[in-house]
Amino acid sequence: ILNVEQSPQSLHVQEGDSTNFTCSFPSSNFYALHWYRWETAKSPEALFVMTLNGDEKKKGRISATLNTKEGYSYLYIKGSQPEDSATYLCAFYNQGGKLIFGQGTELSVKP
Amino acid sequence: DAGITQSPRYKITETGRQVTLMCHQTWSHSYMFWYRQDLGHGLRLIYYSAAADITDKGEVPDGYVVSRSKTENFPLTLESATRSQTSVYFCASKPGLAPPGELFFGEGSRLTVL
Numbered sequence: 001i002l003n004v005e006q007s008p009q010s011l012h013v014q015e016g017d018s019t020n021f022t023c024s025f026p027s028s029n030f031y032a033l034h035w036y037r038w039e040t041a042k043s044p045e046a047l048f049v050m051t052l053n054g055d056e057k058k059k060g061r062i063s064a065t066l067n068t069k070e071g072y073s074y075l076y077i078k079g080s081q082p083e084d085s086a087t088y089l090c091a092f093y094n095q096g097g098k099l100i101f102g103q104g105t106e107l108s109v110k111p
Numbered sequence: 112d113a114g115i116t117q118s119p120r121y122k123i124t125e126t127g128r129q130v131t132l133m134c135h136q137t138w139s140h141s142y143m144f145w146y147r148q149d150l151g152h153g154l155r156l157i158y159y160s161a162a163a164d165i166t167d168k169g170e171v172p173d174g175y176v177v178s179r180s181k182t183e184n185f186p187l188t189l190e191s192a193t194r195s196q197t198s199v200y201f202c203a204s205k206p207g208l209a210p211p212g213e214l215f216f217g218e219g220s221r222l223t224v225l
Contacts, residue, residue, distance in 0.1 A: 045216075
């Protein structure tokens with residue numbers, strides 16, 4: 001059974017705060033790690049696809065890092081805005097093509 | 112327009128009935144997935160398919176059946192629906208195993224089993 005864990009489960013911050021979440025995954029049979037942003041009543045949309053140990057990706061105020069040897073990835077949001085409120089999902093993609101999601105981190109940013 | 116579509120978007124059924132959720136994609140993506148959304152669990156993989164006529168179980172396959180006779184379609188059938196199968200179901204697709212690109216999701220099908 002593949003175990004993908006995210007922490008914290010939920011986070012409430014003020015506008016302007018910076019925040020980060022963690023995704024831990026099996027370090028064996030690794031192929032890729034995905035991050036998705038999921039707004040209420042919508043479908044998840046991809047933020048990052050990461051494949052190499054030490055990868056760092058950035059999109060605007062959001063960035064992510066990857067450590068495949070120890071099995072974790074961090075997602076950072078700098079200067080959170082109310083429109084960043086969403087659930088952030090990570091997904092572990094193994095070499096057999098199976099894509100398993102963590103339970104998500106629900107972020108709420110108050111103005 | 113090209114994309115991935117699910118039908119029906121909303122369905123109410125009764126315990127014991129058979130229900131089929133349809134998923135259709137126009138990109139000719141090799142891989143297709145069915146997930147269910149449950150509170151506290153995020154998205155859980157039910158079944159996935161690497162190509163036509165190739166399917167495999169995910170994390171929670173019990174009570175579900177899939178088929179993939181054509182690349183573009185990946186229906187999910189609940190043979191005898193139970194209340195625990197009340198959920199929102201998402202279909203997703205991606206081009207292939209390599210490169211390890213993102214999933215593209217449908218809009219979801221909300222199923223209520225009474």
